[in-house]
Amino acid sequence: MKNIAVLLIAIFTLGCASVSRQSGKEEPLFISAGSWRLLLAGLQGAPAELRHAVAQEAEKLIQPADQAGSEGATGVQKPQAVLLQLLLNSRNQTLLPDAEFEQLHKVVNGENLPLQHSYAATLADYLTQADFGCQHPVYAGYFQRRYAAANAAAPCTAEVPFTVANRYDGAQTVWLDPKRVKAIHLLFASKSSSMASRFGHIALRLVVCPTGKSTTAECDANLFEHLVLGFRAHIDELSLDTLKALNGEYKAYLFANRFMDVYEEYAIGEFREVYSLPLRLDDTQRDLMLRELAEIHWSYTGNYSFFTRNCATMMQDALRISWPQFATSDRTKERYLRPDSLFEAVKTSALAESEKLASLDAAEREGYFFSNTRQFYERALAEVRAAMKTPSFSDIDSYLQVNPLKRRQQRSDDIAFSARLATDKHLREAQIMLEEYAVLRSERMMMIAGAQYFEEQDFMSRGDAIRAQLDAEHARVFDDCLLTPIRQQYAPIKRLSGIPHKTDIHTNAAQGSTCQSRQSKQQLQEAITAIKDAKSGQWQRLNDISRYWAESIASVNLLKQL
Amino acid sequence: MKKTALFSLFMVLIASIPAYADGIVRVQCDEEDNGTEIYIDGKFAGECPADVPVNAGTVQLRARKAARDGYERIFTKQIRVVDGVAQRVEIVLSAPQMTSETRLKKETAEADTLLAAADAGDVEAMEKLAQRYAAGSGVKKDLAKAQVWRNRAEAATAQEQLRAANFGDIKAMLGIAARYDAGQGVSKDPSQAQAWRERAETKSRENKAQEEAAKHAKVLQAKAQAKQNKIDQFSFFENTSKFVNGAGVDNNNITSILLTGVPIMTLGFATDLISAPTRTTEINKLKNEAAVRPSTWGKPDSMIARASQQLDKSGSAAQAPLLVMADK
Numbered sequence: 001m002k003n004i005a006v007l008l009i010a011i012f013t014l015g016c017a018s019v020s021r022q023s024g025k026e027e028p029l030f031i032s033a034g035s036w037r038l039l040l041a042g043l044q045g046a047p048a049e050l051r052h053a054v055a056q057e058a059e060k061l062i063q064p065a066d067q068a069g070s071e072g073a074t075g076v077q078k079p080q081a082v083l084l085q086l087l088l089n090s091r092n093q094t095l096l097p098d099a100e101f102e103q104l105h106k107v108v109n110g111e112n113l114p115l116q117h118s119y120a121a122t123l124a125d126y127l128t129q130a131d132f133g134c135q136h137p138v139y140a141g142y143f144q145r146r147y148a149a150a151n152a153a154a155p156c157t158a159e160v161p162f163t164v165a166n167r168y169d170g171a172q173t174v175w176l177d178p179k180r181v182k183a184i185h186l187l188f189a190s191k192s193s194s195m196a197s198r199f200g201h202i203a204l205r206l207v208v209c210p211t212g213k214s215t216t217a218e219c220d221a222n223l224f225e226h227l228v229l230g231f232r233a234h235i236d237e238l239s240l241d242t243l244k245a246l247n248g249e250y251k252a253y254l255f256a257n258r259f260m261d262v263y264e265e266y267a268i269g270e271f272r273e274v275y276s277l278p279l280r281l282d283d284t285q286r287d288l289m290l291r292e293l294a295e296i297h298w299s300y301t302g303n304y305s306f307f308t309r310n311c312a313t314m315m316q317d318a319l320r321i322s323w324p325q326f327a328t329s330d331r332t333k334e335r336y337l338r339p340d341s342l343f344e345a346v347k348t349s350a351l352a353e354s355e356k357l358a359s360l361d362a363a364e365r366e367g368y369f370f371s372n373t374r375q376f377y378e379r380a381l382a383e384v385r386a387a388m389k390t391p392s393f394s395d396i397d398s399y400l401q402v403n404p405l406k407r408r409q410q411r412s413d414d415i416a417f418s419a420r421l422a423t424d425k426h427l428r429e430a431q432i433m434l435e436e437y438a439v440l441r442s443e444r445m446m447m448i449a450g451a452q453y454f455e456e457q458d459f460m461s462r463g464d465a466i467r468a469q470l471d472a473e474h475a476r477v478f479d480d481c482l483l484t485p486i487r488q489q490y491a492p493i494k495r496l497s498g499i500p501h502k503t504d505i506h507t508n509a510a511q512g513s514t515c516q517s518r519q520s521k522q523q524l525q526e527a528i529t530a531i532k533d534a535k536s537g538q539w540q541r542l543n544d545i546s547r548y549w550a551e552s553i554a555s556v557n558l559l560k561q562l
Numbered sequence: 563m564k565k566t567a568l569f570s571l572f573m574v575l576i577a578s579i580p581a582y583a584d585g586i587v588r589v590q591c592d593e594e595d596n597g598t599e600i601y602i603d604g605k606f607a608g609e610c611p612a613d614v615p616v617n618a619g620t621v622q623l624r625a626r627k628a629a630r631d632g633y634e635r636i637f638t639k640q641i642r643v644v645d646g647v648a649q650r651v652e653i654v655l656s657a658p659q660m661t662s663e664t665r666l667k668k669e670t671a672e673a674d675t676l677l678a679a680a681d682a683g684d685v686e687a688m689e690k691l692a693q694r695y696a697a698g699s700g701v702k703k704d705l706a707k708a709q710v711w712r713n714r715a716e717a718a719t720a721q722e723q724l725r726a727a728n729f730g731d732i733k734a735m736l737g738i739a740a741r742y743d744a745g746q747g748v749s750k751d752p753s754q755a756q757a758w759r760e761r762a763e764t765k766s767r768e769n770k771a772q773e774e775a776a777k778h779a780k781v782l783q784a785k786a787q788a789k790q791n792k793i794d795q796f797s798f799f800e801n802t803s804k805f806v807n808g809a810g811v812d813n814n815n816i817t818s819i820l821l822t823g824v825p826i827m828t829l830g831f832a833t834d835l836i837s838a839p840t841r842t843t844e845i846n847k848l849k850n851e852a853a854v855r856p857s858t859w860g861k862p863d864s865m866i867a868r869a870s871q872q873l874d875k876s877g878s879a880a881q882a883p884l885l886v887m888a889d890k
Contacts, residue, residue, distance in 0.1 A: 223869035224850065263866075264853040367865030376860030429859045436852035556848060 031061045031082055039079040046127050047147035053094040054127075057086050080128040087120035095123070101142060107317045108138050108295055109495075110302040125497075134158050135498035137291040138321060160294040161500060162227060162256040173505050176208065176227070178287045182219040183207040185276040185368075186352060187228060188343040189266040201266075202311050202339035203230025204293070205259060205276050220367045226259035229293055231314035233304035234493070248305035252314060253493060254297045267373050268440060274370040275363075277346060278353040285323065291499070292322040298496045312339040326351060377437055380430035387427055389414045400438055404551035407435075408558070422562045435555045442549040449545045453538040460486060466531050474530070477523040481515035584618040585643040589625070591653035598627040598637075598653055610653055618645045629658035632667075669700030676700075680711060685722070688715035713747075720747025727758060732769070735762035 031039075036058055043051050087095055097105070097119035105111075105118055126132045126143045133140035134156035143149065159175040185205040191198055206227040209219035234251040244250060266272040281289065296318055303309060316335060320327040327333075331349035336342040347354045356368040363369035377396055385391040392410060393399040402410075411431075412418055421428045459466065463483055467475040496504070514520060589600050591610040598610040601624040607614045610625060625637040635655035643649055660668070673694050679687030688711045694701050695708035720741050726734035735758045741748050742755035850873075857866035 218872065220865060221868040221872040223866065224873055260850065260853050264849070268853060268856065364861060364864045367868075370866065371857065371861065371864070373856035373860075376856035379860060380856075426859075429855065433852075433855045433859055436848070436855060439848065440852055553845075553848060556852075 031058060031086065032077065033062055035077040035079070035082045036062050039082050042079045042128055047149045049094060050127070050147045053090075053092050054083070054086065057090045057092055057095065061086060061089075080124050083124040083127060084120055087123055088117065090120075095120075098146070100146070104138055104142055104321055107300070107321050109299050121497075131156070131158075134291075135500075136295060137288060137499075138295050139498075141288075141292075156291065160291055161502075161505070162229075162294060162297055164227065164256045164258060165261075174227075175502070176206070176290075177212060178290050179212040180209045180214075181206050181286060181290055182209050182214075182216065183278050184281060184286055184289060185278050186343060186346050187230070187262075188275045188277070188339065189262075189270075190273040190275075190372075191340065192270050192272055197270075197272075199312075199338040200272075200340045200343070201230065202315055202343055203228050203262070204315070206290070223263075223367070224258070224260055228257045228259050228262045229254055229297065230257070230262075231255075231302075231304070231311045231318075233306070233310075245304075245306045248303040248309055250304045251493070252300075252302040252304035252309070254293065254300050254314075254318070256297060263370055264440070267370050268437075269444065271372045271374040273372045275343070275357060276368045276370070277343070278356055278368070279323075279346075280325075280351055280353060281323070289322045293318065294499050298499055301493070301495055308337060310337070310339070312336055312342040316342060377433065380433045383427060383430045384434060387420055387424075388417045396434075396437070399434060400441060404435075404438060404548060404555055408551075408555050421559070428559060428562060432556055432559045435552055435559060438552040439549060439556060442545055442552060445545045446542070446549055449538065449542040453536070453542045454486075456536060456538045459483060466527075469531055470527055474523055474527040477515075477520055478527045481520055481524050482527075485515075584645040585616055586648040587614045587616055587621070587623065587641055587643060588612075588648050588650045589614060589623070589653060590650065591625070591655075595627055595653060595655055598625045598635075598655065600625050600653075613648065616641075616643050618643050623651060625653045625655065627655055632661055632664035633658040634661050635659070666700075669694075671700070673700030680714070683718060685715050685718045688712075688718065716741075716747035718747075724748075727761070730765055732762050732765050735759070735765065 039058070040055070043054060046054075090096065097115050101119055102115055105115060109118060122136065122139050123143065125136070126139065129135070137156070159177050161173050161175050163171050163173050165171045185207065187203045187205040189197070189201040189203075191200045206229065207219055208222060208225045208227060210222050210225070214222070231252050232255050233245070234253060241249075263274060266274050302314060313335065316326075316332070319332075329349050329351055331345045332342075332351065334345070336345060346352050347357065356366065357363050360369045364371060374396075381393075381396055381399060385393070388410070392402055392406075399407075411421070421431060459482060463479075467478065470478060515524075587602070589608075589610050589612050591598055596610060600607045600610055600612060600614060602614055602616055603622050604624070620640060620642050623637075623639045623641050627635045629635050635658050637653045637655050639651060641649055641651060673691070676687045676691045676694065680691045691701075692708045692711035692715060693699075695704045695711060697703065701707075720738065723734045723738045723741065727738045738748070739755040739758035739762065740746070742751045742758065744750070748754075851870075854866050854870040857864045858870050861867065
């Protein structure tokens with residue numbers, strides 16, 4: 001049983017709106033004259049070909065007034081609903097999806113909706129919504145091309161939202177002004193021994209400036225606000241199921257993460273190199289690419305197969321629709337299945353500023369290359385060892401194996417070493433670095449141990465029995481702060497129709513803040529204590545690793561005070 | 563015949579009695595002490611055994627017999643003599659004792675030794691010498707000299723006390739303060755006396771603080787021991803390697819989890835579980851610093867290092883922060 005899925009459903013739902021595409025309800029195929037007049041008025045600005053085709057379809061469906069009875073019987077329908085009915089029943093090729101739409105639809109939405117329905121709904125929105133271009137930049141561009149719209153829609157100046165995940169804050173929606181994005185890089189993390197990353201991982205990096213008027217240097221160094229957009233598998237269980245991975249049974253989304261989280265994950269967590277290759281984009285291309293990527297971020301669901309539909313293939317698809325030069329370049333015409341191959345192809349094409357990676361030393365200075373940090377930790381460890389009288393560790397692994405309390409005690413027992421820590425900043429930083437590494441490492445272990453504990457406890461199935469053991473207040477906290485979040489994470493990540501408006505974004509902030517209160521945490525602890533199985537190995541394991549983590553944090557704080 | 567002999571003896575005795583004496587003291591001793599000199603009121607009066615004619619009244623009898631070199635055995639007794647009555651005295655000599663000449667010689671030699679030691683700065687010798695001058699023992703009695711040596715002894719004692727005081731001896735500090743008050747061994751100086759009293763107080767406080775510190779150190783030691791016990795009893799750490807090495811967990815699986823995003827709920831749950839005093843913003847701050855430290859430390863000219871500096875400088879990520887960054 002894979003109940004652990006409860007935990008591992010991605011956190012991205014937390015900031016997402018529950019808006020979903022309105023499905024076209026099958027209505028009688030008649031349009032009242034009033035409804036048609038209203039619709040026609042709304043189509044005045046539409047491309048002529050399109051208006052004409054719609055009118056042809058409408059003529060077949062307009063109900064004569066003497067047959068319709070009073071208008072009030074059915075009422076005047078909204079233009080969008082009328083149009084959707086009309087389009088869903090049309091056989092006019094002008095109003096049906098073509099091959100390009102089919103391709104775009106796969107990239108933007110995946111294959112989760114019937115094509116014709118999607119086309120009808122999207123076209124209806126295009127013809128009736130003034131800000132369609134801001135919500136659906138990919139489709140807006142397509143319709144403009146297909147129907148040769150004389151007047152391009154007003155340029156969209158709105159900020160672009162992304163849901164960015166953070167381990168401790170959960171997911172939050174950030175609104176990004178495209179003017180603050182100075183560059184877009186192709187980001188490549190070198191391979192690891194993991195099956196999921198055997199050929200590396202590829203994504204896009206948004207170089208976000210502190211403000212719209214920042215200098216290039218300020219933008220480059222603003223790493224804490226840079227974002228990474230990458231297609232990732234959504235593995236909703238603890239263990240990677242190889243068969244499912246090969247069969248494409250895991251869902252894929254275009255996730256947004258803070259660059260520094262990605263950097264920590266790869267360069268520190270997995271000791272991998274990270275390369276960042278600037279793409280040659282002008283301001284207009286960059287603005288459009290950003291908006292189109294946002295549309296994909298909010299709408300796309302695909303199936304992730306580690307060898308045939310992975311971060312590299314999906315990224316190529318996205319780049320092909322949002323960057324014409326990528327689609328036509330000789331080096332990138334081919335479909336690459338491996339991230340490293342794709343990266344190499346782009347690097348050796350005219351699409352990117354490959355010279356930035358000619359010297360890795362220079363690239364590291366300028367923010368195009370990020371070292372694997374193992375070398376720094378090993379040097380730090382060597383310096384700390386040399387300064388200690390009798391170090392009880394010989395390498396990073398053995399350092400981590402000494403429990404944090406003992407490590408702290410050994411430092412304070414070694415008078416000369418303690419004295420040096422207080423005066424030698426370089427040594428102190430090295431020592432802090434090692435303790436911070438212990439924090440990062442144990443944090444990963446906490447996630448594993450936590451997930452295993454939840455799997456073992458199977459709170460969802462035992463919910464009623466557990467509630468029966470608790471008083472009303474504790475049962476409520478148990479429901480609100482444990483079961484409800486679990487349920488939310490069980491549910492699939494909700495997809496939206498294009499880029500949402502601010503009003504579309506609903507959060508669980510109120511509930512979240514209630515559960516974050518000291519009292520709620522206390523009550524949840526009490527509830528867990530009341531039901532916990534003291535003999536549970538997972539419980540003990542989670543406790544132990546949590547203490548290791550907390551003691552390592554305490555050590556870092558103590559060392560900083562020296 | 564027998565009667566005749568007794569009579570003759572009686573006559574001899576009668577004949578030997580001075581005509582002016584009122585009484586006789588008949589001095590007898592053991593045979594081995596025969597020859598012991600007899601003195602009546604300090605005047606030699608014959609050798610034992612002897613009948614010594616004395617005037618009536620109280621007399622002081624002293625008997626003396628020379629012993630080994632410089633020693634003698636003596637006997638003294640006060641005797642009341644009555645007219646016409648023979649007073650019989652049995653001499654029992656004392657154990658050998660020093661003769662006065664010998665004692666004088668000895669005391670003189672001792673005084674010479676004391677003088678040499680006192681001249682060399684021996685305070686005890688000075689004090690003894692002062693006593694001898696006062697008593698005339700081994701030296702000629704001389705009260706002025708006695709006072710001179712007493713003064714020198716006090717001055718030397720004061721110097722010794724001063725040295726001890728300078729080395730932090732609180733008793734010596736109080737002693738020297740008293741000396742400055744009284745002008746004993748040092749020139750009278752109330753301000754010096756006060757200064758030494760204050761130093762004594764300060765030192766006393768310091769000593770108390772040190773004692774407290776020592777006690778505190780003991781407490782700390784006990785706490786450290788308790789902590790050590792806690793460590794020793796922390797069963798998990800015996801298996802730390804299992805956790806940090808992953809033991810088959812941290813290879814494919816953890817990477818996969820991170821690929822999907824992070825099960826933050828388990829993290830939040832775990833931190834709540836241990837009632838970690840660390841807040842989310844603090845953890846984020848720590849993690850930001852942890853992320854930049856390796857490159858900042860190992861490669862100070864890297865972009866990561868510059869990013870860290872820029873963040874430090876700006877105090878926040880940007881004027882219009884994209885992400886909530888309460889971290890720095």
